[in-house]
Every structure is written in C-alpha cells, then in structure tokens.
Amino acid sequence: MHLSSVETTPVVRKTALNAVHRQMGAKMVDFNGWDMPVEYPASIGCGIINEHMAVRTGVGIFDVSHMGDIRLAGPQALSAVQHISMNDAAKLAVGQAQYSALLYPQGTFVDDVIVHRLGEDEYLLVINAGTREKDFNWVRDNTRQFDCAVENLSDDFTQIAIQGPKGVNTLQKLTDADLGAVKFYWVTRGTVCGLKNILIARTGYTAEDGFEIYVPADETTSARVWNEILSAGKEFGIVPCGLGSRNTLRLEGKLPLYGHEISDTINVWEAGLDRFCKMEKPEFVGRTALEKAKDEGVKRTLVGLEMVERGIARDGYKVLDESGREIGYVTSGSPAPFLKKNIALAYVPPQFAAIGTAVKIEIRGQGVGAQVVPTPFYKRPKKAA
Amino acid sequence: MAYPTDRKYTKEHEWIKVVGQEAVVGITDHAQESLGDIVFVELPKVGADLTAGSTFGTVESVKAVSDLYTPVSGTVTETNGDLATSPEKVNKDPHGSWMLKMKLKNPGELGDLLSAEAYEQFVAEEGGH
Numbered sequence: 001m002h003l004s005s006v007e008t009t010p011v012v013r014k015t016a017l018n019a020v021h022r023q024m025g026a027k028m029v030d031f032n033g034w035d036m037p038v039e040y041p042a043s044i045g046c047g048i049i050n051e052h053m054a055v056r057t058g059v060g061i062f063d064v065s066h067m068g069d070i071r072l073a074g075p076q077a078l079s080a081v082q083h084i085s086m087n088d089a090a091k092l093a094v095g096q097a098q099y100s101a102l103l104y105p106q107g108t109f110v111d112d113v114i115v116h117r118l119g120e121d122e123y124l125l126v127i128n129a130g131t132r133e134k135d136f137n138w139v140r141d142n143t144r145q146f147d148c149a150v151e152n153l154s155d156d157f158t159q160i161a162i163q164g165p166k167g168v169n170t171l172q173k174l175t176d177a178d179l180g181a182v183k184f185y186w187v188t189r190g191t192v193c194g195l196k197n198i199l200i201a202r203t204g205y206t207a208e209d210g211f212e213i214y215v216p217a218d219e220t221t222s223a224r225v226w227n228e229i230l231s232a233g234k235e236f237g238i239v240p241c242g243l244g245s246r247n248t249l250r251l252e253g254k255l256p257l258y259g260h261e262i263s264d265t266i267n268v269w270e271a272g273l274d275r276f277c278k279m280e281k282p283e284f285v286g287r288t289a290l291e292k293a294k295d296e297g298v299k300r301t302l303v304g305l306e307m308v309e310r311g312i313a314r315d316g317y318k319v320l321d322e323s324g325r326e327i328g329y330v331t332s333g334s335p336a337p338f339l340k341k342n343i344a345l346a347y348v349p350p351q352f353a354a355i356g357t358a359v360k361i362e363i364r365g366q367g368v369g370a371q372v373v374p375t376p377f378y379k380r381p382k383k384a385a
Numbered sequence: 386m387a388y389p390t391d392r393k394y395t396k397e398h399e400w401i402k403v404v405g406q407e408a409v410v411g412i413t414d415h416a417q418e419s420l421g422d423i424v425f426v427e428l429p430k431v432g433a434d435l436t437a438g439s440t441f442g443t444v445e446s447v448k449a450v451s452d453l454y455t456p457v458s459g460t461v462t463e464t465n466g467d468l469a470t471s472p473e474k475v476n477k478d479p480h481g482s483w484m485l486k487m488k489l490k491n492p493g494e495l496g497d498l499l500s501a502e503a504y505e506q507f508v509a510e511e512g513g514h
Contacts, residue, residue: 001397001412001444001451003419027421038448039421042476048447049422244421244448310469312425312445335424335447364443 015065016158016222026242032130034066037242044239051245052337055206059164059233060241061226064205064212066129067159070139073122074148081123084142084285085115086268088278092117097185097203099276101262102138103286107293109262109271111135114203116187124153124199128258142285158222162229163210163249165380166236171211173232175200184209193225205246207253208380251343252336254304254376260315260331261302261345267293270347272302300328301353304375305344311361311368313344318362319370327352330361336377343377344370386414387505389480393495394504397454400480403495409483410456412444415508417479420446423472428464428485435459435487437494442484444475457494459487 026037040046054060081089087100102110116124177190192198204210313333333344360367392402398416425445435455463486
C-alpha cells in the first residue's frame, strides 16, 4: 500500500509539549496547521485502541494546548457573552461552565465553545484549534458595544486533559484542591505540581469524567507537569493519548466536531443542539434566523448509524436509501474501540431519522447495510453514591 | 529490523513467498507499524485474476483506508478467512499472517521485486529515520 509520509511542513505550529511527544515516539500529523500527536507507539502500550480503552477504564492524558482561549472581563462581560453565545450564561454561578456555540446571523456555527464563568465579571471561552483567529476576531468585532475587555490568551497556556474514571485519583495526587468537591462542568483553582493558582476544570471531550488544567506555556514547566501526571497515573495504567483516540472517544459520545457535525452551513436545529440554545433569551446573534428556521422545519437532521453489514463508514461517504438513491452523507465515521462496532454520524432527511431505519453506506462503490441507532452511542456509567 | 530472507518485497510494502508455482502474499512489519491497529481487511474472491501492480483489496486502520497492491500476476487460490474476525493478527505477526495465496502467471515478474536487504534499505531511506 502507499504509506503517507509523517513529515509536516516547517510552517506548522507547535505546542510547548511538541518535543515531548516526538521524544516519546508519537506519530505526528498536521491538524489544522498544528503538529500534533495522533497516537503513541505500541512499544509503550499505546496506539489508538489502547489509548481509547485506557480513557474508558482508567486514565489517559492529552495535550490540547492547540485549542484557543478568549477572556472577556469587565462590567458588561455577561451582556457581551449573552450577545454572542446561544446558551444562557446568566445561569452560570462563579466557577461554573456550560457548552455553547457562537453563531452567525444565519443561525449557523462560527464554532462550538465551553463558556466558563471565572469571576463576577470574568468569562473564559475555550474554542477549537482550527478556528482560533476566526473566533477571536468574531468575538472582538461583535462585542465592541459592550464595556468589556476581550483578550486572546491562547498562547498563554499549556492545556492538559486528564480523562477517565481514574482521572480524579491521578490529579488529586498532584494538587491541594479538593477535587471531590468539584462537580462535573465546574472549575476551581489550586496548586498543581507546585504551581500556584492553576485553573482546574472538570470538563473534557471524551464522554468520561475528567479534568482539564491550564498551566504556564513554557516548555520546561509543561514537560515537567506532563511527566509528573504520567508518574502519578502509573498505578492506574495511564497512557498518553493523541488525536486519534480523542476522535474515537468523542464520536462514541456523539460530541460534535467543527467542520463535521457543525459548520458555517449547518444550523442549530439540524445539528440537534436545541438543548444548548436558549431561545427564551430575547437576543443573541443568530436568534432571528433560528426562529424562522424553526417555523420552516429542518430539511436534514443528524443521526447515529451503526454498520450492520461488514464495512466501515468514514467521513464524507454517501448515505443511500435501500434502493440505492443518495439521501445524505457521513459527517464522522470510524470503528468504535470500546463498543466494538463501526459507527457514524450522518445528515439525512427527517423521514429517515427514526431509530431502526435501514440505510446503506456507499463504500468503494458498493452499498453496505447500516441502521439508525440511538445516540449517544456510549454513555459513561453512573458512579455509585 | 532484519526482514526474513525467504521471500521478496515490494515498494508498496507487501511481501511474497514462493512455494513452487504458488505464492503467499502479506504485508510487512513496517506497513503494520505505520498503519497502527488494523481493524478491517478486504480481500478478493478465490478465482480472481490479478495483474502485477494493480490493487487486490484494502487494509483499514482505525483512521485510514489503504490499498493493497499485488506483487505479481496470477489467480487467487485461497484467502485467509482468519483476518475477517481477527484483523489484529496482521499487527501481531505481519510476516506470519498471510492474506492470500495465488497461482503465478509469470514467475519472471519476481525478478523485479526487492530482496530483504534491498527492502530494509528502501524503508530506511523512505522514512528518513
């Protein structure tokens, strides 16, 4: 077969942990202009499948420093956030976070985002790597009318995600913060690896429990923290995890990926993100278009698919009805390592969205059987009280 | 690594081991290592006629689909059914996990292929290691 080169161009951006990933033998890939690890070597117990399983059963760590950070602070910070974000930030207590999205006036996506309320009048938006500049410009340009400072802090932090049922046990060994008191989607600050006042968020993109920490972005500190976490997690089977397992984990949990399930040509209703869109807010960018779109009804909707016949549905593959007519397309498709099935998310017309509907996926010219299944494909087990 | 000398290799990272007029085909250790966890192997039907250099199937890792290229021309006599249920065997034992067996049409084509030593050198140069 033709094996693609793993060399990336010199213009590509690197996180502070880049040398660490390379030194660990990670396979690197260009992800939206960033030189990132896709998986670590089998020789150290890694590879996409092992990394995925470690997060589902123990703990894994990810370098997610490529993601962006925008801080809004000032007397009208809440009003600014409410204007650009579709969820209701007024519901956030200090220390609380929520999933949301920034929308264009047409009701389609600029990006999805986690909004954290860090202080009385201080909010942190964590955004995608590929949309760092676009998002910052968008936020700055759409909040000029508010008494609020907008800062791009993206280069200030090394962001490390510690994910899995043993994530809390691992991180607790390294911090004086009482992690048991931090509920899911809440944040705290504490000393981590000897570093004072570190933001610790109980958030993630893996459909598991876990934390994300934001440490200073210099290479020495970043490498030290990374290695201390690996040591602390050793007893729980910790492994470093790359973008490959990050994708399979979020797919099992039906978490959207910008450019796939959400984009600037897809609206909130089509993507099925209604519950994060608070139309009871009187005003936010995109609201008017969404109101109109709601009246008109969706022409396509996002569904979960499971392969029934032998084959793997992948990004961009066509979805066909039983007679072989093209009805939609796969937004994300992959083997699911924990579920041991081949799954996909796809846009299809609403009449094909019922659970159990039989469809076909066009794989190398052949229609291969699949069916619509409930989502999320995977939900983490509830902890015993 | 030292590649087995009982067979020949291609620049597309397949190996071919000849036993009389028949040949056994698989993919190399370098191939499986580059691909990562193999989750799916698609092979041709028994009886299929293959032409040297054309694709005979696909091997899929979690992230990607890769074509398999036939080293020489011939007719498929047997395919490894094990790989339908246990594709990971290719990762664990790439030089032992065969994919297909074929009756050779033109054994002369074997002369165009790489020796173990030549393949090792090719891999070293290609990877820039």
